Amino acid sequence: MSEVVEPRWRRLPEERPKQILDAALTVFAECGLTDARLDDIAKRAGLSKGTIYLYFPNKEELFREVIRTSVIAFIARAEAYFEMERDGALALRGWIKGYWSWLKSPVFPVMHRLISTELRNFPDLVAFYATEVIERAQRLVHDMLERGMDSGAFRRMDPAVASRMLSATLVSHAIWYHQRVSFKSIKNIPEDELVSQITDFFFNAMRPDNTNATTHE
Amino acid sequence: MSEVVEPRWRRLPEERPKQILDAALTVFAECGLTDARLDDIAKRAGLSKGTIYLYFPNKEELFREVIRTSVIAFIARAEAYFEMERDGALALRGWIKGYWSWLKSPVFPVMHRLISTELRNFPDLVAFYATEVIERAQRLVHDMLERGMDSGAFRRMDPAVASRMLSATLVSHAIWYHQRVSFKSIKNIPEDELVSQITDFFFNAMRPDNTNATTHE
DNA sequence: CCAGTAACTTACTGACCAGTCATTAAGCAA
DNA sequence: TTGCTTAATGACTGGTCAGTAAGTTACTGG
Secondary structure, three states: OOOOOOOOOOOOOOOHHHHHHHHHHHHHHHHHHHHOOHHHHHHHHOOOHHHHHHHOOOHHHHHHHHHHHHHHHHHHHHHHOOOOOOOHHHHHHHHHHHHHHHHOOOHHHHHHHHHHHHHHHOHHHHHHHHHHHHHHHHHHHHHHHHHHHHOOOOOOOOHHHHHHHHHHHHHHHHHHHHOHHHOHHHHOOOHHHHHHHHHHHHHHHHOOOOOOOOOOO | OOOOOOOOOOOOOOOHHHHHHHHHHHHHHHHHHHHOOHHHHHHHHOOOHHHHHHHOOOHHHHHHHHHHHHHHHHHHHHHHOOOOOOOHHHHHHHHHHHHHHHHOOOHHHHHHHHHHOOHHHOHHHHHHHHHHHHHHHHHHHHHHHHHHHHOOOOOOOOHHHHHHHHHHHHHHHHHHHHOHHHOHHHHOOOHHHHHHHHHHHHHHHHOOOOOOOOOOO
């Protein structure tokens, strides 16, 4: 019998880390850090648990690495959205689109859970996230808003506050979107519609006053 | 030696459930369902773990009860805010204040975590929360907005969308507020200021157009 | 074709913790 | 004071799972 017997497993040391990180991201996204089982991650990656320990020292470090690589991937993508659109309002529309694509990715719920619940256990990741994502993003939006205000496209207000309001709206909607099966008010609204509702609302909040300078008081 | 010896423990069957629920709320709020330890809850309540099982059948049921009682307490409080303020805009300001007081309470992060992560394990609580809080609240806000639109205080738009935008902004800010130590952009802003920033922004988004009916296009 | 070794698996260990139950003690009534 | 009821305790059990280590299989170079 000269059958070609498939080996039970292959040696693929180059590809393992990525396979494990991908699987881990999925499982962490679904379960969170504590409820995620290394056996499940291994199974999903088509490996045994022991293999994970060849590439990562422990569960927590695997978690860290999942976050780090995912965030880095996002930043790289986001920066592509920013090749000098000088018009503040247009740049902002581009930003919203790009930001949403991150928010709707499976990485975001993981990040969000981290931020809103498991934060105190990972101060290093918090610092990393704060400087590498939040501050960077806020500076960008801040600048776009100021440009828009200067050009008269937006009314004058504190750009830091405005940018926070935009984030707030997007972030909540993203959370609901990820859970949309359970949310009547979101369930049947297509994604594009949702984003344009948010955009419209924000631009309305920022639209300049058309009154003829009635400085009452 | 006729010292008055304090008994090692007292029999207080009436008060135990509340003591346990209070302690559980705190610990669940900090750790989430999985990471919360019954021993910790017991310790915080000044009891032993066994005692918890005299009043609640298991951890999950205790969790359910924490949520139920807390949500009910909130609803009761919230309804007090609503004794027929007929003016839409004023009613809305009242609503925001009341809603915020719920959002900043320790129950909200628990609820939020439940919604955003542990949802699938508690369909009954989700349904309960959806009907008893979300829908009810949305209907109220919806009505207030419509009244405000009718009176000309607000511009015309879909009240469902507007109410969702308001919730979104408030909810995100609440999450950040609970984690404010880690959030530079929020840390030094007093609570009142935060709420009024949100309110102002929302009212600006809803302010009617002052253009003299320039129906271009 | 046959070591030798690197990649991977599997069976195990020890810590942890929800839930149990035998025991102890508070309080009450006679 | 005694004896009964029941609130409360805390040591224990059984299951779960992160992490380990010994064993197995794929591959490589001679």
